[in-house]
Amino acid sequence: MRDVNIDWANLGFSYIRTDLRFRSHWKDGAWDAGQLTEDNVLHIAEGSTALHYGQQCFEGLKAYRAQDGSINLFRPDQNAARMQMSCERLLMPAPSTEMFIEACRQVVKANEHFLPPFGTGGSLYLRPFVIGVGDNIGVRTAPEFIFSVFCTPVGPYFKGGLAPHNFIVSEFDRAAPNGTGAAKVGGNYAASLLPGAQAKEAQAQGRQFADAIYLDPATHTKIEEVGAANLFVITKDGRTFVTPKSPSILPSITKYSLLHIAEHRLGLNVEEGDVYINQLDRYSEAGACGTAAVITPIGGIQHGDHFHVFHSETEAGPVTRRLYDELTGIQFGTVEAPEGWIVKV
Structure with missing residues (x-):
């Protein structure tokens, strides 16, 4: 040792x-x-x-x-x-x-x-x-x-704890419509290295970006994934948790845990559906979620010449913070976990 x-x-x-x-x-x-x-x-x-x-x-x-x-x-x-x-x-x-x-x-x-x-x-x-x-x-x-x-x-995948990061839409596809997008295979990640590097090098209106946003490979109208993480958004009224649904999205365990928490702990409506890149003004908050990142609030998304800000570029929204506190509380044992979620070593 x-x-x-x-x-x-x-x-x-x-x-x-x-x-x-x-x-x-x-x-x-x-x-x-x-x-x-x-x-x-x-x-x-x-x-x-x-x-x-x-x-x-x-x-x-x-x-x-x-x-x-x-x-x-x-x-x-x-x-x-x-x-x-x-x-x-x-x-x-x-x-x-x-x-x-x-x-x-x-x-x-x-x-x-x-x-x-x-x-x-x-x-x-x-x-x-x-x-x-x-x-x-x-x-x-x-x-x-x-x-x-x-x-x-x-420690944290993104520095700064629960601090918002900005993302930029990539012209590349993460996976083919009927390819291996739903499987956690290395080829998907190898394909993401170039657009991820381009996103980190990009600047627009003085902003820098943490990673790329990928649109659906069939129509390029809907958000699928955020770099190596899944996406969620909160509707303007703060009542509905929405996350994209597609056969080329990796089924994130963190995302499905958040779906459960949003519905059963926060009392929100939950949807797996389409999040159109030209309809971001329907949402007040957004986040990237995954095992590594847990939840990273999305400050804004750059798409072409347009930059859309969600809750804030400097602080997490109230629903995102509640989701984060509940999830991490379950993981660290300070909040009671749903049955079967925690295995003791």
Whole structure:
């Protein structure tokens, strides 16, 4: 066990090597039992399908230090289910829900000393992934696979806590209409690197932007995703929570958790529907949501020559703040969680 000397108050969202990670191999039709290893380097065949044909998928979830000292995993069964869907889309064997959660438990327990203390706002980010490996050259599913889970302590994805960020609409598409947009596969993220970099380099009327906004690939009239996160908006009357619905959107566990919280905790109407880029004046608040970002309020969106401001460019709106407080309270154990949402490590 290495000594941990981390400035928890200034922890960013970057890789920090931890002590142990879980690794299991699939061969001859079955996963082996898997084990923890100190080795953070993968040794794979040069013909591995993950390298040549993008046959790989991944997940992201967090472990939280609760106020009573216990450790919370937030909805890991939902991450397991999404990984299973991604594996099915890419013709890969998927770990069972039980195997997935147990691997996450083992990794968190083995690296507990890297878990940021309660009250710092930090968490232990877990990255499970499945990749196709083994000797191969043709375009086909791999003969072998690796399932692994590693972790790293993280702070906020965007600096500034619950501070609004501005975004700019990209001319690129995140995914094809009937492609892999709903699967959490690396190719979707590789395709986002260029538009994301362009968004961060862009300036309009003295404003800078945190990331790109992607419109629907079929008509380019509706917002689908915000960089690597899902979108939500609040109607002008403050009564309805709306989030885009499309077969090319990644089904965010954070988004569906917020849908539940908005309806059952805040008493809002909820909708999964279209959010048209030319009708943003229907909404008083907007946010990007995901495991890494949790909630990032959207100050405004640049579309062509027009910049639309929601609640404010400097502070989060009241509904967004209530959603954030409720969600993070559940994750850190200060607010009672819906049944089945928290798994203790």
